[in-house]
Amino acid sequence: MADKTTSSSSVSTSTSRDQRDKIQSFVFLDLETTGLISPIQITELALISVHRKSMDDARARWKLTPRIVDKLVLCIDPEIEVEPDAEKITGLSRSLLRHNGKSTFNVQICQQLEGFFKRQEEPICLIAHNGDQYDFPILARSLFELNDSGVGNLDLMCADSLSAFRAVYPKKGSYKLTSLLLSTFGNTYNEHTAEDDAIGLMKLSINSWEKIRVWFEQNSTKRLQDYHTVSRSSSGALKRKRSDDNADEQALFMSPSAGAHPCHF
Numbered sequence: 001m002a003d004k005t006t007s008s009s010s011v012s013t014s015t016s017r018d019q020r021d022k023i024q025s026f027v028f029l030d031l032e033t034t035g036l037i038s039p040i041q042i043t044e045l046a047l048i049s050v051h052r053k054s055m056d057d058a059r060a061r062w063k064l065t066p067r068i069v070d071k072l073v074l075c076i077d078p079e080i081e082v083e084p085d086a087e088k089i090t091g092l093s094r095s096l097l098r099h100n101g102k103s104t105f106n107v108q109i110c111q112q113l114e115g116f117f118k119r120q121e122e123p124i125c126l127i128a129h130n131g132d133q134y135d136f137p138i139l140a141r142s143l144f145e146l147n148d149s150g151v152g153n154l155d156l157m158c159a160d161s162l163s164a165f166r167a168v169y170p171k172k173g174s175y176k177l178t179s180l181l182l183s184t185f186g187n188t189y190n191e192h193t194a195e196d197d198a199i200g201l202m203k204l205s206i207n208s209w210e211k212i213r214v215w216f217e218q219n220s221t222k223r224l225q226d227y228h229t230v231s232r233s234s235s236g237a238l239k240r241k242r243s244d245d246n247a248d249e250q251a252l253f254m255s256p257s258a259g260a261h262p263c264h265f
């Protein structure tokens, strides 16, 4: 009798601990920016947060759009000019952002982000496509350079969906977000718009949820703060992020270990 009690209570303790440690909120992140040349500033940010339960349910029901999501989409004055190529693909220029009265990445934006993350059940994991090289360090720098950013107190795990899709589907020809969406769902979408890129990433993740979720859980070891340390400790201009031609595809999306990081602060 005593043994039984002990063993059942130890099982329930470990189950609940297990449950507690599991990612509860998956936050799909995408940034539009001034381009590829350092210093890179954010022109648009999208966060789409979906609870683990909704991701599980969506997959089980073959629905790619969960009913319950929190979204935050912000357009931001980057304080420097947007590179012509970036302006062309995103439709965002500094003057357009300013004429629409958008603020710079200031303390108020940090507070909005902090409020957004505080609404999500922890543990929280940010997911971004090529996030390790691009979105995570850029967001971390923007946030943590403002010293009074309360986001620094939050525990935000990070997982790069580009690495995830490479690992889970090693034989794909291209791992660009647009290519993955086209090959998976057969349609194009409004790419280079932060919200649509983040939603596309969410749908791809739901579609491959069983495998991708396991990868996210096993590989979300870094925290957002860690990317700021990396960006401070290295020097040199940020080179390339993503490009639409095949050479860049080869360099950036197919063989990350060969040569220099495409995004190196």
Ligand code: DCM
Pocket (backbone or CB within 6 Å): 030, 031, 032, 033, 034, 035, 036, 083, 085, 086, 089, 090, 191, 192, 193, 197, 241, 242, 243, 244
């Ligand atoms: N970017 C760029 N040129 C490209 C691709 C991307 O300057 N060919 C920059 C500007 C985009 C940012 O990267 O705002 C994010 O790219 P994406 O829209 O793919 O998320």
Ligand code: MG
Pocket (backbone or CB within 6 Å): 030, 031, 032, 191, 192, 193, 194, 197
């Ligand atoms: Mg984008």
